[in-house]
Amino acid sequence: MLYRIKQFFRGVFAKVTPEEQVFLKAYLTKGEALLFRRLRVGEQRHSLNIAYDCLKEAPKNRILIKAALLHDVGKINSNLTLVHKALVVVITKLPIPKRMLPKFLQKALYYKQQHPALGAELLNNVGTEASVVFLTRHHHRDFSTNPIPLKAYPKLGEGFNENSLGDLLKTLELLQKIDEKN
Ligand SMILES: [Fe+2]
Ligand SMILES: [Fe+2]
Numbered sequence: 001m002l003y004r005i006k007q008f009f010r011g012v013f014a015k016v017t018p019e020e021q022v023f024l025k026a027y028l029t030k031g032e033a034l035l036f037r038r039l040r041v042g043e044q045r046h047s048l049n050i051a052y053d054c055l056k057e058a059p060k061n062r063i064l065i066k067a068a069l070l071h072d073v074g075k076i077n078s079n080l081t082l083v084h085k086a087l088v089v090v091i092t093k094l095p096i097p098k099r100m101l102p103k104f105l106q107k108a109l110y111y112k113q114q115h116p117a118l119g120a121e122l123l124n125n126v127g128t129e130a131s132v133v134f135l136t137r138h139h140h141r142d143f144s145t146n147p148i149p150l151k152a153y154p155k156l157g158e159g160f161n162e163n164s165l166g167d168l169l170k171t172l173e174l175l176q177k178i179d180e181k182n
Contacts, residue, residue, distance in 0.1 A: 004089070023048075027066050036069060038076045046182055047072055053178045064171045067135035070128070071175065074119030074136070078111030080102060088112050090103035096151050100179030116140050130154035135172055139179060143172075 024033055036044060051068040058064055075087050080088070092102065098106060111118075120137035134154055139146065153165055 004086070008086070010042075010045065012042075012082065014042045016044050016048065018043065023051075024069065027051075027062070027069055029126065029128075030122070032066075032070060032128060035073045035076065035122055035126065037049030039073060040075070040081070041061065042082065043072050045073055049182050050175075050178050054175070057170075057174060057178065061171060061174075063129070063131045063135070064169075064170060064175060066131045067139070067175055068178070070119070070132060071136045071139045071179065072115060072119065073122050074117065075111055076118075076122065078115065079107050080111050080115075083111075084108040092129070131168055131171075134168065134177055138172055139175055143169075156173055 024036060028036060036047070039047070047069050050071075051065050054061070054064045054068045084104065085108070087105060090108070091105060092112075098109065101109070116137050116139055120133050123133045123136055131154055134152075137152075138148060153168070
């Protein structure tokens with residue numbers, strides 16, 4: 001609970017500094033940077049914080065840092081404001097059928113559940129590398145109970161071989177761990 005309150009206030013006072021714009025430029029293409037800027041400032045802040053933590057844990061893993069910056073771009077056009085996010089957390093714990101919820105909550109719930117897939121599509125459209133698209137698509141997947149089918153991995157040959165698929169899974173685990181802490 002304390003974590004949620006902290007997260008709320010961090011969101012209210014969020015900003016992105018000019019130095020951070022330089023940081024973003026070092027990792028993102030023009031198309032990706034445009035997507036990043038369309039996120040709410042609170043989401044931009046969240047993504048930057050994750051990227052810094054990733055940088056500390058794995059400074060050479062460029063794919064991880066890039067995915068940290070882009071993993072939530074599927075929240076563009078969502079109504080996942082701080083208040084709506086808090087409401088979604090509450091309603092998912094109550095036994096209310098989705099269709100009984102007011103429209104704005106149905107929309108918030110949709111983005112909460114679908115933003116990984118929506119983000120992966122947005123990134124595909126701007127030509128982001130397959131590994132970053134993959135990390136975005138699966139960043140909320142619990143692969144201990146819901147394993148990723150082999151055909152869902154980036155195709156071998158697109159900068160990948162059998163060994164690097166293992167690395168990609170490790171990168172996904174690290175991204176999930178750091179995302180949960182932020
Ligand atoms: Fe997310
Ligand atoms: Fe996130």
